[in-house]
Amino acid sequence: MSFLSPWFLLGALSLIIPVLIHLMRREPKLRIPFASVLFLRRLPEPVHKRRRLRHWLLFLLRATALLLLAFAFARPYLRGQGEVGRSGTALVLLVDCSLSMRYDARFARARAKAEEILSRAPEGARVGVIGFSTRVEVSAPLERDRASARTALRALRPTFRATDYAQGVQAALSLLERAEEGERVIYLISDFHRSERRSAESEIRLPPGVKLVPVDVAPEGGENRAILEVRALARATTRQGSERLLVRVGNFHRAAASTRIRLFVNDRLVHEKPLALRPDVVVTVEFPDLPLDPGFNRVRVELDPDRLPDDDRFFLVIRRETPRPVLILEGARSRARAENASFYVQQALLADDAFGSERVLVRALAEATPEEVKRAETIVLTDPSALDPALEAALREFVAAGGGMLLALGPHTDAGVFNRTFGPWLGVRIEGERTETFSLLTEIEVDHPLFRLFADPRRANFSNVRFSQYARLVLDPDAERTRPPLVLARFHDGGPAVLEIARGRGRVLLLAFGLDARWSNLPLTPLYAPLVHQMLASVRRSSPHSFFRVGESVTLVEAEPGRSLAVFAPDGERLHRGGGEVSEDSTRLTPERVGIYRVRRLSGEELIAVNVEAGESDLAKMEEAELERLVTAMGGEETKRSIANTGEGRVQAERQTLWRALLLAALLLLFSEAVLADRAAGRFRTPFGRSSPKEG
Numbered sequence: 071m072s073f074l075s076p077w078f079l080l081g082a083l084s085l086i087i088p089v090l091i092h093l094m095r096r097e098p099k100l101r102i103p104f105a106s107v108l109f110l111r112r113l114p115e116p117v118h119k120r121r122r123l124r125h126w127l128l129f130l131l132r133a134t135a136l137l138l139l140a141f142a143f144a145r146p147y148l149r150g151q152g153e154v155g156r157s158g159t160a161l162v163l164l165v166d167c168s169l170s171m172r173y174d175a176r177f178a179r180a181r182a183k184a185e186e187i188l189s190r191a192p193e194g195a196r197v198g199v200i201g202f203s204t205r206v207e208v209s210a211p212l213e214r215d216r217a218s219a220r221t222a223l224r225a226l227r228p229t230f231r232a233t234d235y236a237q238g239v240q241a242a243l244s245l246l247e248r249a250e251e252g253e254r255v256i257y258l259i260s261d262f263h264r265s266e267r268r269s270a271e272s273e274i275r276l277p278p279g280v281k282l283v284p285v286d287v288a289p290e291g292g293e294n295r296a297i298l299e300v301r302a303l304a305r306a307t308t309r310q311g312s313e314r315l316l317v318r319v320g321n322f323h324r325a326a327a328s329t330r331i332r333l334f335v336n337d338r339l340v341h342e343k344p345l346a347l348r349p350d351v352v353v354t355v356e357f358p359d360l361p362l363d364p365g366f367n368r369v370r371v372e373l374d375p376d377r378l379p380d381d382d383r384f385f386l387v388i389r390r391e392t393p394r395p396v397l398i399l400e401g402a403r404s405r406a407r408a409e410n411a412s413f414y415v416q417q418a419l420l421a422d423d424a425f426g427s428e429r430v431l432v433r434a435l436a437e438a439t440p441e442e443v444k445r446a447e448t449i450v451l452t453d454p455s456a457l458d459p460a461l462e463a464a465l466r467e468f469v470a471a472g473g474g475m476l477l478a479l480g481p482h483t484d485a486g487v488f489n490r491t492f493g494p495w496l497g498v499r500i501e502g503e504r505t506e507t508f509s510l511l512t513e514i515e516v517d518h519p520l521f522r523l524f525a526d527p528r529r530a531n532f533s534n535v536r537f538s539q540y541a542r543l544v545l546d547p548d549a550e551r552t553r554p555p556l557v558l559a560r561f562h563d564g565g566p567a568v569l570e571i572a573r574g575r576g577r578v579l580l581l582a583f584g585l586d587a588r589w590s591n592l593p594l595t596p597l598y599a600p601l602v603h604q605m606l607a608s609v610r611r612s613s614p615h616s617f618f619r620v621g622e623s624v625t626l627v628e629a630e631p632g633r634s635l636a637v638f639a640p641d642g643e644r645l646h647r648g649g650g651e652v653s654e655d656s657t658r659l660t661p662e663r664v665g666i667y668r669v670r671r672l673s674g675e676e677l678i679a680v681n682v683e684a685g686e687s688d689l690a691k692m693e694e695a696e697l698e699r700l701v702t703a704m705g706g707e708e709t710k711r712s713i714a715n716t717g718e719g720r721v722q723a724e725r726q727t728l729w730r731a732l733l734l735a736a737l738l739l740l741f742s743e744a745v746l747a748d749r750a751a752g753r754f755r756t757p758f759g760r761s762s763p764k765e766g
Contacts, residue, residue: 263691321347398433399454532597576611635669
């Protein structure tokens with residue numbers, strides 16, 4: 071037998087009360103009129119008679135009733151009669167290890183709750199331990215070894231991730247599949263705040279015979295402030311330039327709050343200002359001037375810490391560098407400036423203030439050097455002719471390393487030269503003579519980033535763009551390629567007009583038409599300038615991310631041949647390959663900590679900023695109906711909702727009814743004691759309502 075509230079057993083000390091009553095009681099005296107007793111000597115009653123227990127049956131009834139009351143309030147239960155009642159029982163302790171469990175002492179309460187459930191499990195029951203968030207960790211398999219399960223519980227730690235109930239419950243079901251016949255129970259131990267709900271009720275269905283018991287460790291909810299997101303805008307274009315930051319701050323309080331927000335750059339405090347927050351509001355704070363040093367800059371925004379300090383800081387890594395030029399290579403240059411594609415492309419780029427004259431570099435194909443190719447941000451190759459082998463190798467290396475190239479055909483493009491130079495590399499060749507009939511663009515992939523801006527026909531209408539000539543492109547089946555070209559637009563006869571080709575880490579956008587006005591009227595329409603910008607944006611080398619979230623997969627910079635990367639965690643620990651955060655081949659990082667990671671290699675050092683996973687800062691509780699709906703949806707008719715709260719000494723169990731029987735027995739004994747006490751007093755009630763000595 072065990073007790074849910076063993077402290078009530080101290081009530082057994084109340085057995086001293088009947089003893090005192092029996093030792094200190096006074097016999098009722100009858101007043102009888104008598105003559106003067108002034109001259110009679112009073113004889114005291116012997117002490118041993120007053121200290122002797124009489125009416126043993128009455129004493130035993132009183133003592134037993136008090137003892138039963140103490141046992142009833144201690145809530146006894148027999149092992150094997152609770153929710154996990156048979157020795158063949160299999161139970162899984164599913165512990166929420168998300169970021170919200172770091173709030174106050176929630177995780178400590180969750181671990182204590184799990185240990186209590188483990189301690190009252192029946193002998194022979196198999197127990198498993200799982201910690202879950204958006205990642206699942208099976209800490210202890212389903213075994214009868216209580217010591218291993220208890221050690222696994224104490225080794226669990228809260229993470230910086232969000233919560234995914236579906237993954238956790240699915241992992242618990244996988245453990246229970248190997249369980250023997252008998253009762254199977256999943257104890258879901260969590261704080262059940264609303265943002266964690268996700269779609270578990272639609273993804274998980276418990277099989278028959280499996281119960282899900284939610285255990286709430288945070289009945290009081292919580293209040294919190296957090297930095298939700300930081301965005302860097304207006305990238306610097308000059309050596310003395312600066313950026314501005316937009317910071318979104320959430321106040322998840324029922325009352326107004328005041329705090330201070332601070333901005334650090336490379337550990338230097340550059341801005342600090344007070345911040346007043348209204349109840350339950352998200353505000354945007356702007357820092358208009360962010361001074362940056364050349365190279366990588368460590369940026370940190372923080373609030374005054376509260377009861378969940380991990381989301382009061384936000385880290386970024388911003389790289390300041392002089393923008394590289396867009397290199398326009400002309401295969402054939404005409405005397406008339408208006409016939410050169412470079413003229414139209416250059417004017418389209420200069421229409422944007424972000425492009426100055428120094429950012430657009432025009433070169434004839436015969437004059438370009440491999441060094442200029444390496445320094446370029448993006449390359450526009452128009453009407454290509456024969457290429458120098460060194461320049462051709464430089465172009466391929468540029469694209470493979472992550473660069474983007476826009477390749478537009480034209481009147482001087484020789485099909486044979488193109489097929490020998492670009493055909494095997496791109497997997498596309500020119501077939502036959504160019505078509506000289508009028509055509510329109512059809513089958514445009516408006517979901518692709520290139521044409522997404524033109525998805526609304528009221529704002530962009532390609533039916534006004536007419537092509538008088540274009541090259542007939544076909545996919546080369548003999549070319550070796552890991553990824554076939556993607557056709558983004560076609561002509562009216564079905565021939566490819568725009569193709570996207572991925573090579574290495576870069577992309578090539580191949581146009582079957584020219585970018586001048588000789589083959590189409592496109593340069594003379596309002597669509598030309600935005601279309602050129604969209605083309606360059608779709609193939610441009612992506613800028614490094616300013617930050618990542620915990621658990622997000624990060625591609626590491628490739629190491630030099632024969633050497634591996636050295637990756638260091640924010641606390642300075644060197645991470646080893648295959649150790650959980652760095653992949654076995656050192657190509658991917660899955661961060662689990664918050665702060666700045668360092669990736670070192672011979673050519674330099676790379677910084678990676680990591681922040682908490684979004685969605686955990688709002689600690690508002692699920693309503694009772696929401697929690698009921700969540701559990702019922704996952705478990706159907708088999709699952710009974712049973713909230714356990716050891717902090718208040720309550721466990722609602724369907725079959726724990728022994729305390730009720732003890733309480734009823736105590737009441738019956740007290741009633742019997744009252745009747746027996748009346749008889750032991752030797753009195754009875756007369757019809758006149760006055761006490762008289764009982765006769766006979």
